[in-house]
Amino acid sequence: MNETLKRGISGAVYILLLLASILYSTETFFILFGIFLAIAIYEFCNLVQIGKVFPIILGITLYTAVTLLSHYNKLTKQWIDEIFNTDIDISFNIHQLDIILLVIALVVSLKAILFLFYDSIQKISNSSKYLYLIGYIILPFIFITKISFGVQDYNPKIIIGLFILVWTNDTFAYIVGKSIGRTKLFERISPKKTVEGFLGGIVFAVLAGYMISKYYIKASPEHSDRSILIWTSIAVIVGIVGTIGDLIESKFKRIAGVKDSGSIMPGHGGILDRLDSVIFVAPIIFLFYQILNYVS
Numbered sequence: 001m002n003e004t005l006k007r008g009i010s011g012a013v014y015i016l017l018l019l020a021s022i023l024y025s026t027e028t029f030f031i032l033f034g035i036f037l038a039i040a041i042y043e044f045c046n047l048v049q050i051g052k053v054f055p056i057i058l059g060i061t062l063y064t065a066v067t068l069l070s071h072y073n074k075l076t077k078q079w080i081d082e083i084f085n086t087d088i089d090i091s092f093n094i095h096q097l098d099i100i101l102l103v104i105a106l107v108v109s110l111k112a113i114l115f116l117f118y119d120s121i122q123k124i125s126n127s128s129k130y131l132y133l134i135g136y137i138i139l140p141f142i143f144i145t146k147i148s149f150g151v152q153d154y155n156p157k158i159i160i161g162l163f164i165l166v167w168t169n170d171t172f173a174y175i176v177g178k179s180i181g182r183t184k185l186f187e188r189i190s191p192k193k194t195v196e197g198f199l200g201g202i203v204f205a206v207l208a209g210y211m212i213s214k215y216y217i218k219a220s221p222e223h224s225d226r227s228i229l230i231w232t233s234i235a236v237i238v239g240i241v242g243t244i245g246d247l248i249e250s251k252f253k254r255i256a257g258v259k260d261s262g263s264i265m266p267g268h269g270g271i272l273d274r275l276d277s278v279i280f281v282a283p284i285i286f287l288f289y290q291i292l293n294y295v296s
Helices: 003-024 026-048 053-071 073-084 094-117 126-147 156-180 195-216 221-256 271-295
Strands: 184-186 190-194
Touching: 003 026, 003 156, 026 053, 026 126, 026 221, 026 271, 053 094, 053 126, 094 126, 094 221, 094 271, 126 156, 126 271, 156 190, 156 195, 156 221, 156 271, 184 195, 190 195, 190 221, 195 221, 221 271
Parallel strands: none
Antiparallel strands: 184 190
């Protein structure tokens, strides 16, 4: 099969699967990203050369537990009461749990950024491998599901809007960079990325953010300006932080000596190759929403 056709088909299947799961129900969204998480852990373990069974069990257990406690608190309490035949009080402040997980994710993200910019770091200690596993892979998937709730209830438009911004940034960074790119952005890690492409991606992502706020989210007239500010701000965050996330995954691959994180998507690589920007930006967007909620 022609490589371009193969890439087009696998990309279309990925997008359709993603949109269908997000739009169908909260549960299908959670399940699909749980599957993506398991695959991402498998790929990451291959990159850093650690065993896969324990990390996958840890990741799925943590993902499931936090999801149930965050979004199905009453149902979780009922299950525990039935299993232990008692009335256990599992009430706690979900917000406090979110803060703890967010702090861990942000600290690991900072460590990953330092890892990216220090050329001398070409080997990763075992402790760092598991730290990255938790803060760079597992927790961001949890925050992706939390982002979809915005500041209130599940809203598929939020997560779809985020993916549109990521895809727009990636696409136009490539197009602008290939057309007029001259200045290398981070040549020793990703030789093809350029400053012009980076800036072009952000500009078009901001335009996409404006379009999303005006014609997709469709905020009420009194909240229109606020919605535009929110989505253009998210676009800038995606453009900057998402690019850093892409570069960090590239460094992991460079150290491992591989081109792609996996081969599950013909012509595209692995799940990490498709979600590297999203998972790195997810904790930042979640923090952004918490600030909005606090200000509101």
